[in-house]
Every structure is written in structure tokens, then in C-alpha cells.
Amino acid sequence: MSYAIQAEGLVKRYREHTALAGVDLAVPAGSIAGVLGPNGAGKTTAVRILATLLRLDGGRASVGGFDVSRQPVSVREIIGLTGQYAALDEEMTGLENLALIGRLLNMSRRSARARAKELLDQFELSDAGGRPAKGYSGGMRRRLDLAASLVGRPQVLFLDEPTTGLDPHSRNQVWSLVRSLADEGVTVLLTTQYLEEADRLADRITVIDQGRVVAEGRADELKRRTGGQSLQVRTSLPVDMDTVAGILTELVGRAPHRDEESNLLTVPVEDPVVLSTLVRRLDAAGVVADELALRLPSLDDVFLALTGRTTDTEERPTAAPAKEGSLA
């Protein structure tokens, strides 16, 4: 497999503080990689090293086959970077911001403007393109910033917390833009604090905490690794809850957690086969279920389990299935 981004043992130290203590990353070309971690985990440092903005103190990294330390200019020719804070010139209009980047990429005045217009269209900013960026909303700024990193049609795109501080609507817009870029063959590395974001977008997720990789894999792998699945039944009528609880206890061998307000019963299971048995038993008992699901633990649970051990001395319960979110 060809990797667009490869990093081995990345180390970055600031005086006494070690921001990265040996991070490995391998991102296949054309895929979306998520780097997940709390504030101060080292996500931004890793991105800045890969985007040649920071020198590394140990290890090595290559982007598109170019070494970030020895061939930084070649790396810059194939990457796009959208930092945590919108890197826009507030006084300039959206169009001018994008055209400036085009000019710096040696496009002619005319083709820089054409490319800028094309991107404004693609990012639904055509109407605002003639206004100074300082009047843009948070979501518009993000989109313009993202557009600015795409002027040169990069092969590898770095997005540092692309949706931090955005409302759900703008977040969805950014997500679908990122997905369509990946569909076009762009390799994307995005950092995020949001588990949902990593879960939705990333093909593979690297969880980092305190400058170290604590887990790596596909979202479902990570979920499976940290905890068992759980079975959820939501009854139509509150009176059926006792019956269902009885059946579940009998099948799984332990009493389910009951949420009386939403008629939801949840119980951890080892063997997914119980699901079909459960369906037959509910049918036989004449109980109507609104919802019947086998759930992996959420990435929230995974994250808590993975980082909880290293950040806190206090023991935390692993992947408690008691409070499953009602999303999805």
C-alpha cells in the first residue's frame, strides 16, 4: 500500500515540556485519517511538523514521499493546510484572499481570479465573495479558510480541528466538503476533539494523549477493542418493560439497566446471536418493541477508557453501556 503520510517516532520538545514523545502515523493515499485527542495532546504539533511549519527533534516523517526535514519545499508543493484559527486577511474580500494564494502559487492574475471564483462557487460563498472577510460568520470563515488551502489542488490536506466552534449546520457542511475531497483522491489528515467527527469522517483513527499514540484503528475496531457490545430494547408501552427485562435476564444472565423515562432497557452482551433469539421471544410474548439494537460502545466510551488510564490515577469504569446516546 502506498502511504501519503508516514511518520515514525515523531518527537518535539519545548524546553521542559515534551509535546510529542514518539508518534507514529501511516496514512494510505486517498484516505481520511483522524487524529483524536484532548487539548494539549500534541495534535496540532504533529500537524505543524508534517506541514513543515515546525522542525522535529526526533524521528522522521514524509509526506507524498518527500522528507519533511530535507525536502520541505517539495512537501509544500503538494499540501494544503487549514489551521485551527482561520488564516484569513480580515480586510480583504473572500475573492481577494483566494486570489492572493493563487498569485503566490505563480498563477497568472486571470487564472488566480478564475480559480478563486470556482472555489467560492464550490463552497457556496459566491454571494459573499466581494465582501471583506471580517464580516463573515464563523461557518463562512471556515469554508473560506478551507477553500484557501485548496487553491493549489493539494494532494494532501491537513485540517487542524476544522469544525471547532462551528454550529451543527456549518459542521455538516464542512464534513461533506471533506468527504467529497477524499472522493476526489485527496488524502486528508484531520485532528479533532470530537469523537463523532472522527467516527463519521475518518477511515482510520489515531488516538493520542500526552504526546503518545494510545490506540489506532478503524472506528469499529477501536470500539470493539475497549468494550463489549450492548443490546438495547425500547418498548412501545411502559407496562411491557417488566416482561422484556425478564426475557433479557433469562437470555443474557444478568439484569438489564432500565431507563424508565424512555422505556429503554440496556444490557451488555458477549454473543450477538442472542439478538435473533430475543426477537422470537418478544414475538412469542406479544411485546411490541420500537427499537431493537445491538450497539458498539460509543467512541466517547472508548476515549475515556483509553486516555482515562493515563491522565488520571483514579480508576474509571470501562465503556459503561448505561447511558447510550439517543443519536443515530
Place this chain on the structure above:
Amino acid sequence: MSTAAVAPARSGSRPGNMVRHGLVLAGRSVGKIRRSPETLLDVTLQPILMLLMFVYLFGGAIAGSTDAYLQLVLPGLMVMIALTASLGTGFALSQDISKGVFDRFRSLPIARSAPLVGAVLGDIVRYAVSLAVLLGFGMLLGFRATTDPVSVLLAALLVIAFGLSICWLSVLLAMLVRSPQAVMGMSMVVIWPLMFGSNIFAPTETMPGWLQAWVNISPITQLSDTARGLMIGGEVAGPLVASLLWMAGLLLVLFPAASWAYRRRLSQG
């Protein structure tokens, strides 16, 4: 599958490109001035206020009459303007860095020095505008150059060249100090003694000996004398040589120091 795979020609950072990218970025600062002229307020309003204040407040006391003082102080104020306008270079760079605009530039295949070159070149326009305002307003108040237009133009060019050599001081400060506001504060501390420790505002003979010793060699004094010579007559050659020596010396010390601080700041990310 590969809908957007065609990469445009990006020819990396050759020396010719450094100049071109510097010019593109200089165009950015100039465009900013055009779009929001209020950013020029500090460099346009300041000369006007200074002129009014010094001429009408102190003119009579220092030179006997406001008209005589205007003739003396205006060429000196031109130097002062270059000095204060040069602060803007560091401030603007510091702002670009703290806002993340620099990160974007640095992720592009352009020379690392291009943003610096662009900022400094763009400032020439700021110097020119504020000098024009000062001269125009001065003439309105009754200033008359007694030499020829070419000499006046030469004085203006010399003052701009001085601005370009001293602006590296503000770049140096901007790279060493983190916030744009702190840059402004620090610069004032350096600039004010330089500005008033000169013969811009008062004749050197009236000062105590220890101050005269400095004022006589101060670059600001030398430049003011050159500008006076070029605009209202008087010795030019001596102060001109001293001014050029000062400018070369400042460049020789400040430019490498500022470049070092710039590279250091960027590598700290």
C-alpha cells in the same frame, strides 16, 4: 476517479520568485491601505497634529516666529514620520503571525523571506503617503522650499530610504516580543528618545553639553540637517555622508539581527 489531480505548475522558490512573491505580498499591503484608508490615520493625522502643535505652541518661543519655525521644523518632521511609520512594519508582521496568516504563507512553496520582503516594500507606500500629507499641509500653513523641486524630491527619497533601513528595528522587536500591542509599546520606548534626542525641534546650542554630544552625532539630526539643506538651503554634503553612513550601519546591524529573529520565531512555530 482523479477529477482534480492535475496540479498547476508550481515552480518552487527560486530567487526570481522571491521577488515576485514579495511584490504580490507588497500589493496586498497596498491594497489594504486603499480599502481602509483609516489604517493610514496614524501616519497622516500624526504629521498634521505635530505640525500644528510644534509650530503654534513652541514656534514663537524657539525660533522667534511661527513662520521661521515652520521652515526649520518641517524637514525634521519628515524624518520623524519615517521613524514612526517604520513601527508599522513590525506591528503588521506581528499581527499576521498572531492571526495565523503567516502559517498559510509558510505552508506554500514560496521563499521564507517573501512575506518579510513584501511587508517592507508595501511600507514604501505608507511612507510616501504620510510625507505627501506633511508636505502638503505644511505648504498650506506657509512652508516654502527655497531650493528646487528635485532637491525636495531627493530629501523625500532619502527619508524613505532611512525608513527602510530603520524598519528592521521594529521587525526585530516584533520577532522578539509576542503580541502586536507589546511591539507597539516597546517600539515607543526606543523611538521617543531617538526622536527628541535630536535637533528636529530645538537648536542644539541651547542644550547641555552631554546632550549636545549625542544630538550632534544622532542619525536623526544628520538626516534632518540633510533634509533642511535640500529644502531650505544650507550644507548638504557633510550631513548627507553622515546620514548614509548611519543608514548603512543600521542596515548592517539590524537586517541580519532581524532576519535571525525572524527565522528563529518561525522555527518555534
